[in-house]
Amino acid sequence: MGVVNVMDQLMLNIVVVAEAANPGLWGSFVNFLANVLQLINNITNNYGLSVVLFTILMRLVLLPLDLKARASTKKINELQPLLKEINEKYKYDPDKRNRKTAELYQKHGVNPLGGCLPLLIQIPIFFALFAALRQISSMELGSFLIDVIKHHDxxxxxxxxxxxxxxxxxxxxxxxxxxxxxxxxxxxxxxxxxxxxxxxxxxxxxxxxxxxxNISNQEIYSFLNAQYGAYRFLWIKNIWIADSPLVSVVGRPIELFSNEWNGLFILPILAGVTSYYQTKLANASSGNQQTSGFTAIFPILSVWFTAMYTAAFGVYWVTNNIFQIIQQIVYNRTNSPKGEGVKS
The missing domain is CATH 1.10.260 (434 Repressor (Amino-terminal Domain))
Known part of the structure; x- marks a missing residue:
């Protein structure tokens, strides 16, 4: 459980820094995301499904920016032969090389930083979502266990x-x-x-x-089934605890694969596989052949994050990856290369 605390503290520290930068704005944004998720859950009455729908909603909101960034990246890739010519021609004259490069971008209406915009927007959204899930998780899990105590005695x-x-x-x-x-x-x-x-x-x-x-894991599990069906999602018994066969529905350490497990490590495996495929597709689409290390590391980080934190966070991560995979496949098919690059 020590690793869980380290991961949680690391993410929390980043959230605290963001909150300190502008506490009013940050807090309002986190509360807004939490309220949207709670609103969806009022309709579905299942937090796992609510996280799936919430993630899809967020991706749809970001879709126009993402498509614009992809178009910008595509244009930059088409300009690569001309950029290579400029670099070769003016390799001993950096000032002129930079000026000619800027003129080329301006001529073809390309913003070299356009592909970074969605990423810059998604970073604060990611940490705000983490904070919102943490906020809901604390409230829901704490309230549930208080009810368990009252029911027990x-x-x-x-x-x-x-x-x-x-x-x-x-x-x-x-x-x-x-x-x-x-x-x-x-x-x-x-x-x-x-x-x-x-x-x-x-x-x-x-x-x-x-x-x-004196409250046994079995008693907690029985109470969960009877009173808190909204916490269950597919094979996961409590969405606010990690998808792991090493912990019970309240996070207590248990023997591997005992009958009190909360999850089966399926979400971390799915996170790793989908992260690998999504990263590979994105690299192939951009023509970037220098990111093999990132392609290997990012799936490992995905497994670690989703194994150490709540299953709700894992559901978000996997859903986000699957959405981006489908989006990338559709984009590749509708924007396949048409032969020649851009001519000067």
């Missing part, structure tokens, strides 16, 4: 309410109970436990920890 409800009130009114603890509870289901020897005991009373916190300890 109704007598603990007043104690839990007292702890919640004390924690969320304290300036010493920066987390909400919905963020803390999932951590306590995995480990109870956390520094925050001592802080909770100081502000909410050691006896109250001990009663809560004992209640959590």
């Amino acid at each position: 109704p007598s603990i409800i007043p104690v839990l309410d007292q702890i919640t009130k004390a924690v969320e009114s304290s300036s010493a603890i920066k987390q909400r109970m919905v963020d803390i509870i999932p951590q306590l289901f995995i480990r109870t020897d956390l520094p925050i436990v001592d802080q909770m005991k100081e502000i909410a009373g050691a006896e109250n916190v001990s009663l809560l920890l004992e209640a959590i300890k």
